[in-house]
Amino acid sequence: MREKETTLYLGPQHPGITGNMMVKLKVAGDTVVKAETHVGYLHRAFEKLMEQRTWMQSFPIVCRICVPEPDPNEENLARAVEEIEGREVPERAKYIRVMALELSRLAAYMLWMGGQSGGLGLYTAPQWSVGDRDYILDLFEELTGGRIYHMYIWAGGVRRDLPDGFKERVLKTMDYFESRLPEYDKLIFDNAIFKKRTIGIGVIDKEKALEWGVVGPPLRGCGIKHDVRIDEPYEIYDKLEFEVPTVEGGDIYARAMVRRREMEQSISMIRQVLDKMPGGPVYNKVPNPLNWYVPKGDAYVKTESARGEFGYYAVSDGSLKPRRVHVRGPAYVHGVSLLERILVGANISDVSPIMNSLGVCPPEIER
Amino acid sequence: MEELKIEKEIAEEISKTFHSAEVTVKREKRVVVKLRDDLITPFLSYAKNNMNFIHLAHISCVDWLEDNKFELIYSLLNYDNKVMILAKTYIDRENPEFVSHTNYWDQAETYEREMREMYGINFKGNKRLTEFILEDWQGIPPMRRDFDTVKFSQDTFYNRPGRENAQDVRTTVTKKSGEEIPEIGKDYTVRNL
Amino acid sequence: MYNDKDAKKIVDIIQSYARKHSLWVVAYGTGCGAIEIPPTMTSRYDAERFGIRGSATPRQADVLLITGYLAVKTLKRVIRTYEQMQAPKFVMGFGSCTINGGMYWDSYNTINALDRYLPVDVFINGCMPRPEAVISGFIKLQQLISEGKAEGAEKYLKNLEWYRENQNKVIPNWNMPDYNW
Numbered sequence: 001m002r003e004k005e006t007t008l009y010l011g012p013q014h015p016g017i018t019g020n021m022m023v024k025l026k027v028a029g030d031t032v033v034k035a036e037t038h039v040g041y042l043h044r045a046f047e048k049l050m051e052q053r054t055w056m057q058s059f060p061i062v063c064r065i066c067v068p069e070p071d072p073n074e075e076n077l078a079r080a081v082e083e084i085e086g087r088e089v090p091e092r093a094k095y096i097r098v099m100a101l102e103l104s105r106l107a108a109y110m111l112w113m114g115g116q117s118g119g120l121g122l123y124t125a126p127q128w129s130v131g132d133r134d135y136i137l138d139l140f141e142e143l144t145g146g147r148i149y150h151m152y153i154w155a156g157g158v159r160r161d162l163p164d165g166f167k168e169r170v171l172k173t174m175d176y177f178e179s180r181l182p183e184y185d186k187l188i189f190d191n192a193i194f195k196k197r198t199i200g201i202g203v204i205d206k207e208k209a210l211e212w213g214v215v216g217p218p219l220r221g222c223g224i225k226h227d228v229r230i231d232e233p234y235e236i237y238d239k240l241e242f243e244v245p246t247v248e249g250g251d252i253y254a255r256a257m258v259r260r261r262e263m264e265q266s267i268s269m270i271r272q273v274l275d276k277m278p279g280g281p282v283y284n285k286v287p288n289p290l291n292w293y294v295p296k297g298d299a300y301v302k303t304e305s306a307r308g309e310f311g312y313y314a315v316s317d318g319s320l321k322p323r324r325v326h327v328r329g330p331a332y333v334h335g336v337s338l339l340e341r342i343l344v345g346a347n348i349s350d351v352s353p354i355m356n357s358l359g360v361c362p363p364e365i366e367r
Numbered sequence: 368m369e370e371l372k373i374e375k376e377i378a379e380e381i382s383k384t385f386h387s388a389e390v391t392v393k394r395e396k397r398v399v400v401k402l403r404d405d406l407i408t409p410f411l412s413y414a415k416n417n418m419n420f421i422h423l424a425h426i427s428c429v430d431w432l433e434d435n436k437f438e439l440i441y442s443l444l445n446y447d448n449k450v451m452i453l454a455k456t457y458i459d460r461e462n463p464e465f466v467s468h469t470n471y472w473d474q475a476e477t478y479e480r481e482m483r484e485m486y487g488i489n490f491k492g493n494k495r496l497t498e499f500i501l502e503d504w505q506g507i508p509p510m511r512r513d514f515d516t517v518k519f520s521q522d523t524f525y526n527r528p529g530r531e532n533a534q535d536v537r538t539t540v541t542k543k544s545g546e547e548i549p550e551i552g553k554d555y556t557v558r559n560l
Numbered sequence: 561m562y563n564d565k566d567a568k569k570i571v572d573i574i575q576s577y578a579r580k581h582s583l584w585v586v587a588y589g590t591g592c593g594a595i596e597i598p599p600t601m602t603s604r605y606d607a608e609r610f611g612i613r614g615s616a617t618p619r620q621a622d623v624l625l626i627t628g629y630l631a632v633k634t635l636k637r638v639i640r641t642y643e644q645m646q647a648p649k650f651v652m653g654f655g656s657c658t659i660n661g662g663m664y665w666d667s668y669n670t671i672n673a674l675d676r677y678l679p680v681d682v683f684i685n686g687c688m689p690r691p692e693a694v695i696s697g698f699i700k701l702q703q704l705i706s707e708g709k710a711e712g713a714e715k716y717l718k719n720l721e722w723y724r725e726n727q728n729k730v731i732p733n734w735n736m737p738d739y740n741w
Contacts, residue, residue, distance in 0.1 A: 012634070013641050015587040015616045019594070020634060040500035041634040042591065045667045048509060048516050052666060060663065067592040083394075114598060131603035148595055148688050210421050210446055213474040224446075231449040232396055300397065300424075300442060300453060313427050313440065326427040326440075337473040363592060366500045501669070502633040503733040509668055516668040520661075523730060524672040527660040 003028040008348070012041050016119055016352030019362040021335070023355075027348060035343035035351075037336045043366040047325055054320045055081055056154065056289035063149045065327055066364045069108040071100050072305040073312075074153040077325070079234065080314035081155035083299040090284060093157035094235040095277040099170070100143070100152060101235075101303070102266045102273070106177070107136040108306035109259050109266075112359065116256065117188050119352045120197045125188050132180060135173050142166065157283025167274050174267050181263065189260055198252035202342055202354035206250055212341070213333040216308020217262070218358055220246045221254035228304040240272050252357040259306075293320060307331060307359035329364030336365065373448050374398055380418065381452075385410060396450050404439075404456045408466050411441060411454065415471060420445045420452060423471070426478040428486050432512040435460045437486060441468075458488070467492035485510035572708065579622070579648055580702040581611040586621035586645065590638060591628025593654045593688050600691040607691075612698055618644045623701070626678070628688070629657035629670040635677060636731050642678055647713050650701060653683040654694070662687055676726045679712035 011022035020041040026034040046065055050058045062077045063070035075097060082089060110133035114126030137147045142163055144150040152159050188194055204214060206222045219226055227244040229237045245261035247254040286292070296318040302311040308330030317323040339360060343351060377398055378390040388410070389401040402410055414420040420443035429438040434457075441454040458465055467490040468475045479490040480499040487508040490496065498504075507514050520526075589597065600607045601614060615621040618641045630638060642651065653674045656662035661672035674680055681704060684697040704710040716723060728734055 012637055013586070013588040013618065015614070020589055020591070040498075040502065041631055041637070043500045043631050043633070043669050044629060044664050045509065045516065045669050048514075049664070049667055051512075052516065064592060064663075067595045111595075111598070114602075126598065127603045130598045134599055134604045137599075147690060211472065213423060213472065226446060300451065302424075309424075311424055311442075313425065313442070315429050324427070324429045326425065328425040328427075332477065333474045336477045341473070502636075503731075505732060514668075517666040519668045520666050520672070523668075524661070524670075525676050525726070526665070527673045529660075 005033060010351060018115065018352075018355050018360050021360070021362040021365070023339070023343070023351065025343070025348070025351065030347050030349075032343050032346050032348065032351065035340045037340055039335070039362055039365045041366075042363045044363075046367045047327065050322050050325045052321070054290065055292055055294055055316075055322060058322060058325070059154050060149070060151050062325075062327075063151055064363075065367055066305070066310075066329065066361055067148065068111050068361065069104050069306050070149055071104040071153060072303040072310045073327075074151065075101060075234075075303050076301050076310060076312040077314070078153050078155045079301045079303075080299045080312050080325075081294060083301060084294055084297040084314065084316050085155075087156055087286075088284060089157055090281050091236075091278050092161075092280045093282045095273050096158050096162065096282060097153050098235050098237065098240070099270055099273045099277075100140075100150070100158070102270050103136050103139060103170075105306045106263060106266045106270075107133050107140075109263050110136070112259065112306070112356065113184065113188060116252075116353065116356045117194060119356055120194060122188065122191065122194065125184075128180075128187065129184070132177070135176065139166075139170060139173060142169070154283075156286040157281070159283070161282045167277075170270065170274060174270055177263075178267055181260075185260075189256065194256075195253060197350070197353065198256060198357075199249075200251050201350050202252045202346060202357060204250040204338075204342060209250070212338055214308075214338060215330050215333070216304070216306075216359070217255050217258045218334065218338075219308070220244065220258045222250040223248040228302050228309050232302065234301075234303065236273075239276070240269050242269050242272075252353055255357045291320075293318065294322075305330065307334070307361060327364065327367055329361065329367075331359060331361040331364050334358040335360040335362065371395065374450060377418070377450055377452070381410075381414075384413060393453075398450060398452045400452055400454045402454060402456050404458050404465070407439070407441065407454060407456050408468070411443070411468060411471060414443055414452060414454075418445065419447055422446060423468075423474060424451065426468075426475060426482070428482050428488065428510075430460075430486065430510070430512045431457075432460075437463055437488065439465065463488040465490055469493050484508065487511070576706050576708060580705040583610075583612045583623050583650075583698060583701070584615035584621045585612060585623045585625050586618045586641065587614045587616055588618075588624070588638070588641060590626055590630060590634050591655070591657070593627030596688055596691055596694060597625070597627065600694050605691040605695060607695055607698065610695065610698060610702070612695075618642075619646060621645055622649055624649065624651045624678075626651065626653050626658055626674055626680075628655045629662065629664050629667075630674065631669050632671065632730055633669075635671055635727070636736070639678065639727060640736055648705075648710075649713050650681045650705075650710050651678050651712055652697060652701065653680045654697075655689060656685055656687045659683055659685060671730060677723060677730075679716040679723075681710045681712045 005026050005028050008025040008027050011017040012020050022038040024036040025032050062073040065073050110129045113129040117125035141147050144152040209222045223246050225246050242265045247257045294316040298315040300313045302309050311328040313326040315324040374392045378392050382390045391399045393399050422444040424442040424444050427440040436457045439456050443452045479493045482488050483496050484499050485508055624642050658674040664670045682697050682701045684693050
């Protein structure tokens with residue numbers, strides 16, 4: 001007997017949804033027959049606002065595009081400006097940038113861990129991981145002055161040098177994180193409930209993953225090794241020793257394990273960066289920010305964020321303000337076309353874990 | 368030049384196949400191809416099927432109001448040699464229309480929906496050109512250069528007046544530091560409510 | 561013997577004491593400020609010691625936390641969420657963008673002053689406000705409740721026409737159910 005189809009609106013006000021968006025589900029019984037994503041609840045018109053502001057005034061704007069992890073945005077815009085201008089960045093600034101990027105990746109994974117396991121009913125995990133994430137936010141606050149939005153990386157370098165004793169504090173925090181990882185294994189990744197709810201669910205087809213535009217941990221969870229940090233090394237990633245973990249399976253568990261292993265790599269990378277960091281200035285001499293003409297040209301730059309490849313396409317017409325900055329976030333593809341595809345056939349209760357595992361972040365879909 | 372070997376090979380192959388294409392190797396792992404608008408579909412199909420550029424990274428649009436043109440940019444990535452192609456073309460700004468590429472890539476649908484909403488470009492063949500980001504939008508598409516967002520915001524939304532004793536940051540800082548405001552900065556008294 | 565007036569006063573005191581120690585916040589992350597809610601609610605800042613906790617549905621919640629800028633599309637949903645909530649209900653504006661638009665003052669899609677559309681009891685300024693600021697905003701709300709000054713819901717009912725007029729001005733297609741309070 002064919003079951004009657006019902007329409008179910010998941011969101012925008014729903015505790016299981018990742019941010020302010022809506023998924024319209026057609027369900028037969030418990031199974032999703034058709035999914036339709038509705039976004040636009042967070043549209044702030046960043047790309048339009050950037051055309052109204054100077055290049056330097058755009059930096060406080062871009063970091064607000066992705067709230068859990070603002071640094072890849074700043075990094076992208078900074079590198080776009082530098083590529084168009086041909087501006088050099090001091091060696092020390094590159095190291096500091098990589099440190100900030102890896103710290104923010106770690107913070108984003110911590111928040112993801114809370115969301116992923118909280119959505120499965122493991123309510124202790126968010127208490128731990130969100131609490132631990134605050135240690136990184138404290139470091140960021142000391143370094144940049146802001147807990148969430150840093151506005152630290154800018155064209156020509158970073159805003160200021162590390163404070164005294166910062167290196168020791170970062171190392172101490174990293175030691176703490178390393179000691180916590182086995183506990184997270186016990187709590188989340190080896191947990192029987194977690195495994196039962198994630199293995200074999202939300203599977204992405206390995207053959208089709210590249211064509212569908214999957215990037216980041218979901219792609220590496222399909223066993224495909226692709227990471228901007230090794231494919232097109234930016235800053236000093238080519239001088240660091242790290243591996244890009246891949247896991248076969250393509251399901252939620254595989255994506256979780258990719259992130260879990262990347263956390264180890266991030267910790268090791270931060271240690272290497274602090275170990276190798278040279279002295280010197282942290283920014284080159286730059287023009288007056290109010291009088292900063294960027295020459296005519298365009299650039300497509302990309303950064304590996306915690307959710308995948310983050311691309312910026314920037315066009316300058318030689319004036320003070322950007323002509324066009326197009327932001328291509330990983331969630332743009334994951335959250336609309338991919339999500340609609342892989343939700344079909346899933347159980348209703350698995351919708352929220354699938355969204356979390358793909359890292360669907362609505363502010364970067366609509367910007 | 369040994370470094371840009373792969374990029375040059377790709378550029379050569381493209382210019383052999385598409386004679387009218389203007390191919391430049393911009394830097395390491397970036398090849399820019401400028402094409403006539405009717406050659407975009409054959410080019411994308413050729414790049415996807417014969418040159419293994421299977422990943423569509425983004426489709427972007429730039430409004431060149433002065434030239435009365437829209438520039439469309441298709442970025443493709445090859446996962447084997449990690450080279451990225453930016454295929455560019457110009458279309459007319461009046462009644463803009465272009466071909467949809469949803470049958471090549473799923474995710475093209477999303478980009479085309481956004482561009483129809485933000486620039487008003489009609490993609491023929493895309494079956495889902497419905498409302499995407501905006502809701503009940505009236506007036507010209509907002510990302511066009513001739514749409515004035517400041518004026519729209521001031522007309523539509525209530526702007527709370529500032530404090531009476533509020534000081535302009537720029538003049539206060541210059542008064543304290545004793546430096547002159549650069550000539551260009553005087554235009555940037557942003558907020559006059 | 562107490563007269564009716566005194567009795568009402570005592571009931572009010574007990575009521576507001578109970579109310580202020582169980583503020584349930586509806587789980588609606590309307591803007592980027594939602595990122596500071598998990599730290600506020602979890603182990604480090606632990607807002608639950610003030611009786612603040614999340615609630616899944618608007619009908620069981622007391623506080624609507626507007627976390628930041630509101631796009632016009634969200635404003636429509638927020639109004640609907642607010643009107644579904646049962647009294648006593650309070651609105652908190654979180655972040656500079658609810659006060660005067662903040663850094664999105666010239667955006668064509670975000671409203672600039674929240675209190676034109678919904679009655680706001682407490683504003684928390686900053687971009688973004690720290691968890692301490694959020695907690696201090698809640699304590700201010702508790703103070704207002706115990707003094708009987710958090711009367712946003714009554715204000716909304718009294719001035720419904722004015723609010724509706726403002727709401728209709730920015731939301732072109734008003735197709736929402738009428739609630740009969």
